[in-house]
Amino acid sequence: MEKYKLFDAEYKFVSIIWDNEPINSTELVKQCADKLGWKKSTTYTVLKKLCERGVLQNKNATVTSLVKREDVQKFESRAVLEKNFDGSLPKFLTAFLSDRKLSEQEAEELKRIIEEAVK
Numbered sequence: 001m002e003k004y005k006l007f008d009a010e011y012k013f014v015s016i017i018w019d020n021e022p023i024n025s026t027e028l029v030k031q032c033a034d035k036l037g038w039k040k041s042t043t044y045t046v047l048k049k050l051c052e053r054g055v056l057q058n059k060n061a062t063v064t065s066l067v068k069r070e071d072v073q074k075f076e077s078r079a080v081l082e083k084n085f086d087g088s089l090p091k092f093l094t095a096f097l098s099d100r101k102l103s104e105q106e107a108e109e110l111k112r113i114i115e116e117a118v119k
Contacts, residue, residue, distance in 0.1 A: 003054045003067060004075035010055075011072070012036060013046050017056065018069045025061045 006014060016031050017023055023031070028047070032038040038046075047063065050056040057064050085091040102110070 004072050005079075006055070006072055006076075009036070010046065010050065013043075014050065014055065014065065014072070015069070017063055017065055022062045022064045025058060025063055028063055 013032065013036065016028065016035060020027070020031065025044075025047070029040050029043045032043040033040075047056060047058060051058050055065065055067050057066050081087055081089065081092055085095070
């Protein structure tokens with residue numbers, strides 16, 4: 001599960017790859033300079049680190065992900081729930097919705113999600 005834990009900068013970096021994969025490493029350097037303000041050396045350092053962790057793959061200067069965005073999001077969501085709300089989804093929803101009103105469409109979508117999860 002450790003490979004699904006990404007720090008903020010790593011998540012932004014991997015998002016560039018998810019949005020453009022497969023991506024040539026030269027193009028990745030350009031994208032990181034434009035979107036993250038990174039130098040070439042920073043891009044390659046983070047790329048190497050994430051390849052070693054099994055998050056990314058760099059073969060023949062073509063970078064691809066080895067983990068899905070959805071899996072990282074699922075891991076991070078569960079971690080937030082555990083850390084801040086004792087694993088309680090109702091506590092999370094109460095805190096999240098305490099100063100926010102749902103639209104009819106949002107409420108219907110949440111009802112559908114809950115009904116599917118119960119089945």
